[in-house]
Amino acid sequence: MGGSLINQALVRLYFDVREGVRDPVAAWAKLTANSEVYRRARGGRRVPLDDDTAAELAAAAIVHTAAEHGADQVAALATSPLAELVGGLGGAVLTEQSSAPAQMLGPRYPGPATEHWARAAYVLLWGENNRTVRAPGTPWVIAGRYKGQKVVAIGPHPTRLSDETLVVRPGGDGALAMAVGHVLLKEFYLDRPAFAEHAMEWTDLPFLVRLRERGGALVPGGLLGPVADRLSLYGADGAQGTEVLLPRFDDGPGVLHRGVPAVRDGEQLVTTVFDLLLAVYGVGRPGLPGRWPSGYDDRAEPYTPGWQEAHTGVAASRTVKIARELGVTAEKTHGRCMVVPGWLDTPHADTAYRAMLALLVLTGCRDGWAQPSAGTDIPLVPYLCLHACGEDPAEVGALSWALGDGLFEDRTSRSVLLEAVRDGLPMAPPPRVLALSRWIYPLPPEVDLLIGPDERCDLAPPDARLIADAVAKLTTAPVEPGGADAEPGERRMRLLIDHAWMHEYGEALPVYRPPGAGIPLKPTQLVRMP
Numbered sequence: 431m432g433g434s435l436i437n438q439a440l441v442r443l444y445f446d447v448r449e450g451v452r453d454p455v456a457a458w459a460k461l462t463a464n465s466e467v468y469r470r471a472r473g474g475r476r477v478p479l480d481d482d483t484a485a486e487l488a489a490a491a492i493v494h495t496a497a498e499h500g501a502d503q504v505a506a507l508a509t510s511p512l513a514e515l516v517g518g519l520g521g522a523v524l525t526e527q528s529s530a531p532a533q534m535l536g537p538r539y540p541g542p543a544t545e546h547w548a549r550a551a552y553v554l555l556w557g558e559n560n561r562t563v564r565a566p567g568t569p570w571v572i573a574g575r576y577k578g579q580k581v582v583a584i585g586p587h588p589t590r591l592s593d594e595t596l597v598v599r600p601g602g603d604g605a606l607a608m609a610v611g612h613v614l615l616k617e618f619y620l621d622r623p624a625f626a627e628h629a630m631e632w633t634d635l636p637f638l639v640r641l642r643e644r645g646g647a648l649v650p651g652g653l654l655g656p657v658a659d660r661l662s663l664y665g666a667d668g669a670q671g672t673e674v675l676l677p678r679f680d681d682g683p684g685v686l687h688r689g690v691p692a693v694r695d696g697e698q699l700v701t702t703v704f705d706l707l708l709a710v711y712g713v714g715r716p717g718l719p720g721r722w723p724s725g726y727d728d729r730a731e732p733y734t735p736g737w738q739e740a741h742t743g744v745a746a747s748r749t750v751k752i753a754r755e756l757g758v759t760a761e762k763t764h765g766r767c768m769v770v771p772g773w774l775d776t777p778h779a780d781t782a783y784r785a786m787l788a789l790l791v792l793t794g795c796r797d798g799w800a801q802p803s804a805g806t807d808i809p810l811v812p813y814l815c816l817h818a819c820g821e822d823p824a825e826v827g828a829l830s831w832a833l834g835d836g837l838f839e840d841r842t843s844r845s846v847l848l849e850a851v852r853d854g855l856p857m858a859p860p861p862r863v864l865a866l867s868r869w870i871y872p873l874p875p876e877v878d879l880l881i882g883p884d885e886r887c888d889l890a891p892p893d894a895r896l897i898a899d900a901v902a903k904l905t906t907a908p909v910e911p912g913g914a915d916a917e918p919g920e921r922r923m924r925l926l927i928d929h930a931w932m933h934e935y936g937e938a939l940p941v942y943r944p945p946g947a948g949i950p951l952k953p954t955q956l957v958r959m960p
């Protein structure tokens with residue numbers, strides 16, 4: 431007997447069926463025809479089983495399920511040892527992390543390996559988990575400091591790993607990131623075009639955006655096909671200052687009145703993503719209509735360093751200092767700056783992540799988001815879709831901005847998630863085989879085999895390589911952990927997420943939402959760009 435443990439009811443049924451059927455896959459097919467027998471015993475007594483037999487049983491379940499019900503019915507949490515195998519077979523790799531990196535950096539963004547952290551010249555340890563001294567990435571952070579790397583920790587508690595610490599009130603991370611972006615746009619784009627060449631080639635900043643009427647005014651609409659030959663239409667022939675309404679959440683439901691340069695493209699009035707971004711961040715230019723901050727110390731207009739001070743507790747002068755250090759270092763090192771995100775366990779955390787990611791996009795730090803990945807090309811999908819937020823009665827439409835179109839009025843998280851699955855958003859349907867790295871709750875009752883270390887799981891798996899070898903023996907299809915190579919396609923980093931749900935919530939561009947009562951899962955967290 432080996433180290434694997436298995437549900438007693440399951441192993442008895444498997445051996446009974448296996449004696450009369452030589453093929454493990456056929457045995458599993460026969461067993462699952464009446465799987466309610468051991469489903470009712472889930473969480474009961476587990477008994478030891480040798481690793482080879484345990485691997486055979488798990489492989490038979492995976493192969494049969496993929497062949498009979500589709501590979502997407504096999505799922506694994508990204509932190510499970512079986513994530514690479516499941517991803518290589520075309521299954522669903524689930525994550526509890528924000529979808530923001532996939533939205534802004536591309537769905538196949540791999541992220542830097544931890545050993546590459548030491549090569550960065552400037553690192554922002556951003557989030558609650560980064561104060562843990564013995565975190566897995568700690569040795570690489572220490573190694574980088576020996577090479578002269580500057581480490582700045584941002585979070586609600588001080589840390590011993592950093593050269594400098596910004597103690598931020600919980601939920602204020604997004605406000606700080608927006609203020610840093612304000613300084614970057616002002617000093618590294620308008621005052622001098624330090625990153626203009628990068629932005630033209632590698633971002634969506636020069637893309638044209640149509641302006642549409644809403645509520646008797648103009649609001650940003652969708653992207654157009656053409657790309658402008660310049661970042662801004664300011665000063666272009668035929669350009670006129672046009673007031674647009676933008677979402678504001680820091681002072682209750684409201685709007686910002688800002689101006690952008692716009693030109694006519696046929697029947698449509700258009701501007702660029704860059705011009706809209708300047709309007710959102712409050713970086714004004716002479717002659718444009720609207721209300722603009724008077725300077726960095728303006729506390730009334732978002733998103734200035736002075737404004738963020740009231741939300742975060744970080745002095746405006748320190749915010750300006752961090753922004754300048756990030757911009758200058760990125761310029762001199764050609765993008766060798768990095769954000770190591772922690773867990774932001776607050777409502778609207780994905781919005782804060784997008785504000786943080788915008789800093790990397792603006793400064794050309796293409797490999798600067800050090801979020802662990804599953805090591806697979808399979809898109810990571812939120813595991814919450816497994817149970818569709820239970821029966822949470824909260825209205826999703828309450829999160830829309832003041833000029834939203836009402837797409838989700840009187841809708842619940844559950845109804846929106848089910849609609850998303852029906853419409854084909856890349857989310858995992860309820861799986862029949864699920865590999866966990868730890869227990870999650872609630873669990874979909876349709877699962878035939880639950881693989882994980884917890885005592886309520888059906889099977890504590892042996893080494894993942896044993897299961898991969900067993901799968902290879904039971905199937906004619908090649909097993910390629912890590913997934914197939916994908917075409918590079920469009921590699922531009924995005925600052926505008928052009929999706930109807932993003933526009934509905936006023937989050938198509940970086941924005942700040944304060945902490946407070948929220949909904950467990952927003953539709954915008956599920957949006958994935960092709």
